[in-house]
Amino acid sequence: MKTINEIRADFPILKRLINKQPLIYFDNGATSQTPVQVVDRIVQYYSYENANIHRGVHTLSQEATDLYEQARQKLQKHFNAQKSSEILFTAGTTHGINLVASGYGALMQAGDEVIVSASEHHSNIVPWQLACQRSGAILKVIPMNEYGILDLEAYSRLLTERTKIVCVQHVSNALGNIHPVKEIIELAHQRGAVVIVDGAQAAPHLQIDVQALDVDFYAVSGHKMYAPTGIGMLYGKEALLLALPPYQGGGEMIKEVCFEKSTYADLPYKFEAGTPNNCGGIAFGAAIDYMHSLGLADMAAYEHKLLAYAIEKLQTIEGIILYGNPDLEKRTAVISFNLKGIHPYDVGTILDKMGIAVRTGHHCAQPIMDFYHIPGTIRASFAVYNTFDEIDTFVEGVKKAQKMLS
Numbered sequence: 001m002k003t004i005n006e007i008r009a010d011f012p013i014l015k016r017l018i019n020k021q022p023l024i025y026f027d028n029g030a031t032s033q034t035p036v037q038v039v040d041r042i043v044q045y046y047s048y049e050n051a052n053i054h055r056g057v058h059t060l061s062q063e064a065t066d067l068y069e070q071a072r073q074k075l076q077k078h079f080n081a082q083k084s085s086e087i088l089f090t091a092g093t094t095h096g097i098n099l100v101a102s103g104y105g106a107l108m109q110a111g112d113e114v115i116v117s118a119s120e121h122h123s124n125i126v127p128w129q130l131a132c133q134r135s136g137a138i139l140k141v142i143p144m145n146e147y148g149i150l151d152l153e154a155y156s157r158l159l160t161e162r163t164k165i166v167c168v169q170h171v172s173n174a175l176g177n178i179h180p181v182k183e184i185i186e187l188a189h190q191r192g193a194v195v196i197v198d199g200a201q202a203a204p205h206l207q208i209d210v211q212a213l214d215v216d217f218y219a220v221s222g223h224k225m226y227a228p229t230g231i232g233m234l235y236g237k238e239a240l241l242l243a244l245p246p247y248q249g250g251g252e253m254i255k256e257v258c259f260e261k262s263t264y265a266d267l268p269y270k271f272e273a274g275t276p277n278n279c280g281g282i283a284f285g286a287a288i289d290y291m292h293s294l295g296l297a298d299m300a301a302y303e304h305k306l307l308a309y310a311i312e313k314l315q316t317i318e319g320i321i322l323y324g325n326p327d328l329e330k331r332t333a334v335i336s337f338n339l340k341g342i343h344p345y346d347v348g349t350i351l352d353k354m355g356i357a358v359r360t361g362h363h364c365a366q367p368i369m370d371f372y373h374i375p376g377t378i379r380a381s382f383a384v385y386n387t388f389d390e391i392d393t394f395v396e397g398v399k400k401a402q403k404m405l406s
Contacts, residue, residue, distance in 0.1 A: 004387055010036050014385060021354050025385075028382060029363075029381030033383070068278050092200075105130065105135050107245075120167070148177045150180070175334065177324055198219055217237075225288070242267065247273075310395070313392070333383070335380045339401075351378075
């Protein structure tokens with residue numbers, strides 16, 4: 001892997017001053033920053049390669065098509081999908097989950113069952129509520145304990161012959177817990193249910209192998225993986241994608257159109273209606289290249305050291321409340337905490353005055369906050385370009401905020 005200074009040089013935004021202080025960006029769980037290698041790829045595309053893809057015989061269109069499909073193949077290889085046609089480009093994880101939920105909302109019947117976990121992001125709850133409302137299916141919830149660890153015994157009891165789909169996140173965006181998705185998938189398959197995994201928080205930190213997991217659907221967002229916003233990926237097993245109805249209608253997703261009946265395109269284009277985000281897909285491929293250039297295992301090991309160091313330092317603060325699994329081997333680089341008697345928004349505001357960017361609030365996971373009876377948390381989330389010195393400054397900032405607000 002490059003040195004930390006070499007990595008940081010790839011991210012010019014890290015040179016900014018915020019409120020006259022060097023930027024410390026600890027909001028990577030919301031959006032990672034984008035390296036110059038990806039930004040340059042975007043500029044290259046719009047400067048010299050821009051064209052509408054798939055529908056042109058001219059050279060520019062064919063070149064842009066090749067670049068877009070090569071990016072799809074990079075994602076196929078990175079996530080170890082069996083076929084590139086099982087990789088759908090989406091606008092992000094939320095789009096991917098809604099695509100699947102819309103399909104199952106049309107396929108399920110009254111009395112069928114959907115299982116989600118108590119730890120889910122809203123984007124893996126609300127689409128399933130809508131699907132259940134349309135179909136008459138029943139929504140069930142896997143409970144969690146005080147550390148945000150899912151109760152697998154309760155989960156196994158929730159599974160029945162009426163369970164059609166299980167919807168779980170791989171990593172909690174609010175707590176950083178790594179959930180045992182392989183075991184969750186195995187138990188679901190024993191009952192004949194399919195599983196969709198929200199991989200938005202896992203994909204930046206873990207090497208995901210969809211075939212090893214035997215997962216049915218897996219959704220990710222590019223903007224958490226050093227790519228631009230507005231691009232994501234949904235992996236789906238071929239047989240299941242073929243069985244789902246189209247999510248949107250229009251150009252690109254059709255084979256033949258007449259007023260009596262239309263037929264649909266082959267995978268993956270059946271689910272990619274309209275002009276796609278060509279540049280976003282190509283840039284996503286460039287972001288995958290960037291991650292591999294650093295070494296996925298090296299990135300994960302470094303980020304885990306940051307996590308352990310930050311937890312150790314934060315634990316020295318009197319009155320701090322840390323959330324999440326205490327076993328750091330089952331965590332990624334996300335820390336959620338509060339200071340006793342102090343509102344998280346106030347802490348976040350003071351940290352911002354020091355140039356430190358953290359996320360405060362419910363993190364689109366209100367059921368978790370309701371479980372703890374709190375309005376929200378302060379969340380610090382790390383990426384490969386963060387440093388131990390930044391963590392020291394951050395911890396001192398938290399102490400200062402605590403003193404000011406007490």
